Amino acid sequence: MVQFCKKKYKKNKINFLLKDIDKFKISNCCIISSFYTIQFISPKKRQMLINKIFKGLNWGGAFFMVEKVRGPDARFQDMLNQVYIEYKLSQGFTESQIISKSKSLKGILEPFSTKGNLDLIKRAGFKDVITVFKYGSFEGFLAIK
Ligand SMILES: C[S@@+](CC[C@H](N)C(=O)[O-])C[C@H]1O[C@@H](n2cnc3c(N)ncnc32)[C@H](O)[C@@H]1O
Numbered sequence: 001m002v003q004f005c006k007k008k009y010k011k012n013k014i015n016f017l018l019k020d021i022d023k024f025k026i027s028n029c030c031i032i033s034s035f036y037t038i039q040f041i042s043p044k045k046r047q048m049l050i051n052k053i054f055k056g057l058n059w060g061g062a063f064f065m066v067e068k069v070r071g072p073d074a075r076f077q078d079m080l081n082q083v084y085i086e087y088k089l090s091q092g093f094t095e096s097q098i099i100s101k102s103k104s105l106k107g108i109l110e111p112f113s114t115k116g117n118l119d120l121i122k123r124a125g126f127k128d129v130i131t132v133f134k135y136g137s138f139e140g141f142l143a144i145k
Contacts, residue, residue, distance in 0.1 A: 002017070064132070
């Protein structure tokens with residue numbers, strides 16, 4: 001993807017880096033965006049990462065965080081899961097492909113609920129947060145420092 005982007009956007013002044021976010025220094029940023037990535041960071045390290053993002057933003061800077069989210073309780077989680085499975089089937093994926101993807105992500109993709117994500121963002125220091133996108137199990141937050 002990095003090679004692809006470097007080639008595609010060679011005329012733009014954009015740096016594409018392949019780094020582990022845990023080891024990457026964040027400072028003097030106006031916008032930080034994360035699309036379906038924080039859900040892969042170990043839950044025990046997640047708060048430290050959001051704290052680092054808060055610290056790395058300039059005052060008034062924006063953090064866009066889009067994640068797969070769990071439902072607020074078991075019933076809603078079951079409903080969201082069922083709707084998503086039905087959507088995948090309607091898109092032509094087989095039952096075996098759906099189960100195999102779900103098995104491959106077990107213990108790797110660890111979504112938090114909406115509240116879990118908002119708690120992370122607020123504990124880091126953000127006071128102004130809204131949901132800017134929500135579709136089934138997918139939600140985008142905008143937090144402004
Ligand atoms: C589901 S993909 C999302 C990719 C892209 N943001 C998008 O929306 O299409 C998850 C991404 O998280 C990245 N990722 C997972 N753990 C990471 C880490 N510790 N540091 C940096 N990136 C990480 C993976 O390399 C992968 O590209």
